[in-house]
Amino acid sequence: MMETINTQRRRLTSALLSAGIAAPLSLRAQPRIDALRIIHGYPAGGSIDVVCRKLAEKLTGRYADHVIVENKPGAAGRLAIEELKRARADGSAMLVAPASAFTLYPHVYRQLSYDVFTDLAPVSTVASTGFALAVGPKVPPEVNSFEAFKQWCRADPAAAQCGNPGAGSLPHFMATLMAREAGVTLGYIPYRGGSAAMQATAAGEVAAALSTEASARPLLQAGKLRVLATTWPERSPFFPQVPTFRELGLPALARREWFGALMPARTSTTTVQTAVEALHAALREGDLRDVLERSYLGIDSSTPAQLQAAIRREYDFWAPIVRASGFTPEG
Secondary structure, three states, X not given: OHHHHHHHHHHHHHHHHXXXXXXXXXXXXXXXXXXXXXXXXXXXXXXXXXXXXXXXXXXXXXXXXXXXXXEOOXXXXXXXXXXXXXXXXXXXXXXXXXXXXXXXXXXXXXXXOOOOOOOEEEEEEEEEEOEEEEEOOOOOOOOOOHHHHHHHXXXXXXXXXXXXXXXXXXXXXXXXXXXHHHOOOOEEEEOOOHHHHXXXXXXXXXXXXXXXXXXXXXXXXXXXXXXXXXXXXXXXXXXXXXXXXXXXXXXXXXXXEEEEEEEEOOOOHHHHHHHHHHXXXXXXXXXXXXXXXXXXXXXXXXXXXXXXXXXXXXXXXXXXXXXXXXXXOXX
């Protein structure tokens, strides 16, 4: 009788394993996380902060019992990356940061306290945004296309100045790339953020600005700006009436700023994969998508390998552009 019972148990266990519902094995394969910190380098209340807080809501109970958002603004987002680097590699810390922190900063700053390829473990992309080129009242109203803008820049190079969110920012180098590809000369005026650059353009202080779509949208709706082109590979979901730079013959400008989720480099592959699955499930939920769209961000997701490849690709792309721009790396 004992042998028969044991045989039955073995058969039941085998059936459960085949069905993929053996609870003890499943629990061992997915480590339990008591608490997760989502770290980012922006002030509270901004669009990325709002997105991270919605992510925290969706990951609670799905990835960890408790999820909090930790703001570490300062040093252009580098403080947040340093905080992640110091964190325990046990799945309890995750960073959400823009691509430029990994693909551009190594070329802009002489010294970084982190190495993008050895100190961080890619998890997944989370969201992405495009950039918009907008002109204001300093540019004559008949200049209502990118082609006309190019001709105006060539005719009046002293007035052809483009505002950006700050020297060394991604939009700064997008503008230098745009000028090179279009064969025009631009002056670059840094402001304290994309919204400030767009407001200066709307006020006639500077001819144009290149920054995020979110920073252009309110002033466009108010009739104070004209958007001539966007950097999305296809038509922007937020500016579908505006041509892309790719359509205008500048395919090198078909680039977006994506935001990626990363963990400390020593985090186990199993833990990273658990985080990937939880993030992707969260990104499929409609209310999270709505939060992203209200911030003019698109849903974006990837595997860790795809994110790692994207970092390497963009890192290699921007290196010669920064060098050719004559930009002096900061300390």
